[in-house]
Amino acid sequence: MFDYHMHSKYSIDGYEEIDILCKESIKKGLKEIAITDHYDLYQDQNREDNVDFKSLYKDILEARKKYKDKLKIKYGVEIGQSHFNSTLANNLIATQPFDFIIGSVHNLNDNFDVGLCNYNKISIEDIYSDYVNTLIEMAKTSDFDSMGHITYPVRYAFAQTKKYPDWTPFKDQIECLYKELIKQDKGIEINCSGCSKVLQRTMPDLDLVMFYKECGGKILTVGCDSHSKEYVGAGVNKALQIAKQAGFNEITTYTQRKPKFIKIY
Template sequence: MILIDCHTHTQFSVDSEADINACVERAAELGLDAYAITDHCECDAWYPAEHYSAEESEFHEKTDYKADYEASVAAVTALKEKYAGRLNLICGSELGQILFNRDAAQVVCSDKRVDFIIGSAHRIHGEKDFYFIDYTKLDMDGIYDLFGRYFKEVYELSRTGMFDVIGHITYCLRYMKQRHGICPDISRFDDIIAETFRTLAHSGKGIEINTSGLRQGFGATFPDLKYLKMYRELGGEILTIGSDAHTVEDIGANVSDGAELAKEAGFRYLAYFKERKPNFKKIF
């Protein structure tokens, strides 16, 4: 079985303290076929705090992601040389909120050091990151309105092409179920999800299986088997797997489960990226 982890974070992500050297050494010890470091780079908080108005700052837990991005890419680039021949190390970036600042996204997309870009929607216009929303203050109509806007933004993200795969589709579900046991039925959004998948398949872009939900109390991947099958049936071919690890210990977590799920969904190959081009490897 091919074992890849194409979504991980280190000390250069605001929500991680994982030492980058320890992360790379751990990936090498695990014998991963491909390992990508994809530290956070939120386009809506690309500049230092003084750039933003008080109203804009309300939605930012941190600013100046440009500095984090530069530090991460420089560190990974040096480690790629150090581990050449021992580890297939990939220099990546998790590029959040591309729709908010396409100029910032273009800087990352144009950087020749970057092998791989995950496009993610951690928040939507007029809302904080889904992590910080208090779902107990919303009734079900409010939750479904929030989800409708999320899936619309993911669709609009798919049309930009400023990424290689879209990360953790169905991210909007993560925290309300883990913390409050709220389990909305997102099947009412299947039409726009399907249109997103068609757009990705047509444009040669992909999605990931994000395995974090399997170890964090959610009980499923993002997206789950139903939507992986939908993506495959609509022509999707590019599929990566990522643990979304924010600690050294979680690197590679459940990626074998992700590979099994990919096979069940009808995929024969997984992908990892080098120089922004997919490399396909048989799952088994």
């Protein structure tokens, strides 16, 4: 039981103390977690998420000591749009002892926030091509281990329209993305945040996880993307089931950015 994507009070949209996240993880039977607070970068070169990484890491070290025999706690980060400001992204990576880095896209060009879009006016099909292109650009130029929630716009689109898109028209682009990630030994995440919400699916869902396997993908991480304690670990079982259905026998964990493959049953 692993959860490699969760946010604490150090994220702009998170609430929980590190200690609470650890207690909750143990309660839910998790064996290993990665705390992955947000660090988003924007095309406005002077903007960045202001995170107190020093206090965050101190809290993680304390939790590691306290829960030594019960829970493995990895120091992670979710970097959004690293390619919008590579200098800040690379500087952060060089100065923090991260175990694991998620590379995510939340904003497109001109800082267009995919989560704040009115999907009754703009369809997900209208923006998904741009979204995948942004993922490809980030994959080509940025340093991270696993790509977060590659179907992210659907989290918001489905909540508004209750329509789930057909990804078939995007398969060629998604194949380009997968090939780029595979070439660079980067993975993708099965993000379970939708499982306990209205979406009721993982991001990506089974079809695109299967397609990743067909393309030769090997590195798969699993994360619930919780911003409050009740969602810690929620949907992990579903994600593992999807990984197995797609033909994966292993998922990946990280220590000091080195992958380790763990058998799943």
